[in-house]
Amino acid sequence: MTTDAWVLGYGTNGFADHTLDDALDVIQGCGYRAVALTLGHPHLDPFADDWRTRTEELAADLRARGLRVVVETGTRYLLDPWHKHRPTLVDRDAEPRMAFLARAIEIAAVLDADCVSLWSGVVPDDDVDDDTAWTLLVERLAALVPIAEERGVTLSIEPEPGMLVETVSDALRLRDEVGAPASVGITVDLGHCVAVEPEGVVGALRQAGKLLRNVQVDDMKPGVHEHLELGTGDLDLVAAIETLREIGYTGVAAVELPRHSHDAPRLAGASIAAWDAAARAAMPARHPWTVEAVASVTADPTRAPRLFAEAGRAVGRDPLSPDDPHGYAGTTDDAARAALVEALHAGGADPSVVRALYEYGDNAERRGVLRGFDALADADLTPAWRETGLDLARDALRTNDPALVASAMGAFTARHLDDHGWRHGVLKLVFMGVPLSIVRGLDERRDAELAAMASRYAEERRAAGRSIPDDIRLIDTVPQE
Amino acid sequence: MRIFDPHIHMTSRTTDDYESMYAAGVRALVEPAFWLGQPRTHVGSFLDYFDALLGWERFRASQFGIRHHSTIALNPKEANDARCREVMGHLPRYLAKDGVVAVGETGYDSMTPEEDDVLRQHLALAIEFALPALVHTPHRDKVTGTRRTLDVVAESGLPFGMVLVDHLNETCVDMVAEAGAWMGFSIYPDTKMDEHRVVAIMQRLGLDRIIVNSAADWGRSDPLKTAKTGYAMLEAGFTEDDVDRVLWRNPVEFYGQSGRLDLTPVPGFEPAQQGPDTFEGNSVLRGMASRREA
Numbered sequence: 001m002t003t004d005a006w007v008l009g010y011g012t013n014g015f016a017d018h019t020l021d022d023a024l025d026v027i028q029g030c031g032y033r034a035v036a037l038t039l040g041h042p043h044l045d046p047f048a049d050d051w052r053t054r055t056e057e058l059a060a061d062l063r064a065r066g067l068r069v070v071v072e073t074g075t076r077y078l079l080d081p082w083h084k085h086r087p088t089l090v091d092r093d094a095e096p097r098m099a100f101l102a103r104a105i106e107i108a109a110v111l112d113a114d115c116v117s118l119w120s121g122v123v124p125d126d127d128v129d130d131d132t133a134w135t136l137l138v139e140r141l142a143a144l145v146p147i148a149e150e151r152g153v154t155l156s157i158e159p160e161p162g163m164l165v166e167t168v169s170d171a172l173r174l175r176d177e178v179g180a181p182a183s184v185g186i187t188v189d190l191g192h193c194v195a196v197e198p199e200g201v202v203g204a205l206r207q208a209g210k211l212l213r214n215v216q217v218d219d220m221k222p223g224v225h226e227h228l229e230l231g232t233g234d235l236d237l238v239a240a241i242e243t244l245r246e247i248g249y250t251g252v253a254a255v256e257l258p259r260h261s262h263d264a265p266r267l268a269g270a271s272i273a274a275w276d277a278a279a280r281a282a283m284p285a286r287h288p289w290t291v292e293a294v295a296s297v298t299a300d301p302t303r304a305p306r307l308f309a310e311a312g313r314a315v316g317r318d319p320l321s322p323d324d325p326h327g328y329a330g331t332t333d334d335a336a337r338a339a340l341v342e343a344l345h346a347g348g349a350d351p352s353v354v355r356a357l358y359e360y361g362d363n364a365e366r367r368g369v370l371r372g373f374d375a376l377a378d379a380d381l382t383p384a385w386r387e388t389g390l391d392l393a394r395d396a397l398r399t400n401d402p403a404l405v406a407s408a409m410g411a412f413t414a415r416h417l418d419d420h421g422w423r424h425g426v427l428k429l430v431f432m433g434v435p436l437s438i439v440r441g442l443d444e445r446r447d448a449e450l451a452a453m454a455s456r457y458a459e460e461r462r463a464a465g466r467s468i469p470d471d472i473r474l475i476d477t478v479p480q481e
Numbered sequence: 482m483r484i485f486d487p488h489i490h491m492t493s494r495t496t497d498d499y500e501s502m503y504a505a506g507v508r509a510l511v512e513p514a515f516w517l518g519q520p521r522t523h524v525g526s527f528l529d530y531f532d533a534l535l536g537w538e539r540f541r542a543s544q545f546g547i548r549h550h551s552t553i554a555l556n557p558k559e560a561n562d563a564r565c566r567e568v569m570g571h572l573p574r575y576l577a578k579d580g581v582v583a584v585g586e587t588g589y590d591s592m593t594p595e596e597d598d599v600l601r602q603h604l605a606l607a608i609e610f611a612l613p614a615l616v617h618t619p620h621r622d623k624v625t626g627t628r629r630t631l632d633v634v635a636e637s638g639l640p641f642g643m644v645l646v647d648h649l650n651e652t653c654v655d656m657v658a659e660a661g662a663w664m665g666f667s668i669y670p671d672t673k674m675d676e677h678r679v680v681a682i683m684q685r686l687g688l689d690r691i692i693v694n695s696a697a698d699w700g701r702s703d704p705l706k707t708a709k710t711g712y713a714m715l716e717a718g719f720t721e722d723d724v725d726r727v728l729w730r731n732p733v734e735f736y737g738q739s740g741r742l743d744l745t746p747v748p749g750f751e752p753a754q755q756g757p758d759t760f761e762g763n764s765v766l767r768g769m770a771s772r773r774e775a
Contacts, residue, residue, distance in 0.1 A: 305574065305577075306577050309574075309577035309578045309579065310577065312579045313579060313740065313741060317743075325748035325749065326748060326749075360574055362532075362535040362536050362539075362578050362579060362580065363535075363536045363539070363540060364579060365578075366536075400537075400540075401536070401537070401540045403540075
């Protein structure tokens, strides 16, 4: 598995020959951590009398399984048994589509889904021209926005080959024309990009940028709208993954193979393997200085202190993500120093060497040591290495430099730090104004005690008439078991 | 007016000072390792002090939009205490670090043989680490001390262009000018130089290799003396460009020889440089007004 910020999922429309329970078992069993739920037959009938009860049961099941969810609305023949996908938002009469999308929003709210993904539709040949269709589309999306906002649900527009909204450019224009509400984002299907996007998958993802709320994963051939198994079309999956990293995508990326239900379990396994291989191949290339420094330290660990001090001058100190101006999620020099720590560990160095790098380091060097332990979070560490990492993380958590505290709340502490220390680390970040999105393992480790601490902190802020950080909501509720 | 204060001891200053300095135009500074007033008695107190200069103080300055650099050395007064001299063995570790832009401040206090020896060691370290050196001149018998400083520098092999001789006044500036070293003037409320005397020296010698600092520390001093010197220059008929040269370009040129100056604006302070108000959907303003709207 990769440790990227997005969550890989699989679409239930690729499991039409399984019951929903069985589909979730297989999806979860393959290692996916999210599901793209297509409303309608055969899995969850949005118009059944007991839809709400069934949705609540599903919500509990997904929580228990630890699966994130996005709601997809592309079921065929759901609204009209004679015409696939009709009516759409660009038909003259779109009542059934509007009722369906309104229900999808309600379901998404119950499921706490990332978004409801929707598309425009193909302009009908008969009585609607493109201009009229566009007007209808804008009006209808505008009508859906308040419904979604009332439920706290995000709508995500998916460009589809052949439809009125065919490219990300079209989707962005549509979003602008309804007033660019924060509740409306963009879905990008990687395969569609091969088929129709003028700037390809990299251009399309960059164009969606921070508005990207949902990603569908499949392969495709240029000009042909047919979802293919990864590796059998022309998609440059490595470039797509690099771009998702570049834009800092943190949502769900779900495999979308709706015509392959007959072979679903094999495809689910093969797709996650193909994705992980591409994700590994897409690891950012190491700076030439880092490559040389790693070789140097591997040959002679005593060179580490001097190289550690030089790293910032050699590789720069820019944040790894352009949206993280403070570099709380890591900087280029952090990455270089982390590589040196990994090399020391791989070379069998005593952890006291790394402890000295920290103790004799300036704050940037200390961050580098902590990031190095993050890189080793899943490694088979000796007790001495583990204790060293914990000692240094605890030391960093006592400091008042937000970047240092932030770098102490990465993958290593998520895995190894005791509950008390970890909770105080999280709350300290809130106190220091560091976004909680940089904390690794937040969803897995947050608990009732942290929620109580967060509530008391919010109460204290309220009593003082001060603002309360938006993202305290990530921890001020008790996670459902 | 953009100001690089090339010599100020922020460890002894308050956050109010940082705020006033930013408001006056200070965007970068150098904090030389210094005597703390209370004599140190063992190496550990030096190391914690150096670590604070490279860690805490740099972070503290950045919170006020100011880039902080330091110079590292054993202070001349402490060169005379054998317990303190042990720190010399630790200096190489610090001289390799980011943000350390010179060896200093070194030089003379009472001109003892121990001070001679330590000054020579510092200049050798400057050569080894390809760093400039900040050498201060003694408070007593300044002319003799300055002459001796220049002689030791000449013997060391460190080019004069890599040396800033600080705390100069009318009596010793000419010999430094002739040697080709950089001329530093500490502008103080009632000792050292004042802004009008330094302006007179600029009128006489020109602006080449002239550097003005506040040297503000734990004593009676003023971290805004750099700005006040800029205003005195304007009153005396110097141009804005002249002021920029003395208060920014000259110190940047001198310390820039280290290759380690970071003069990029601190994120969040210059409107053009401010990042997004949100990071992955979370507010990073935390109750502050967005500068983007300003």
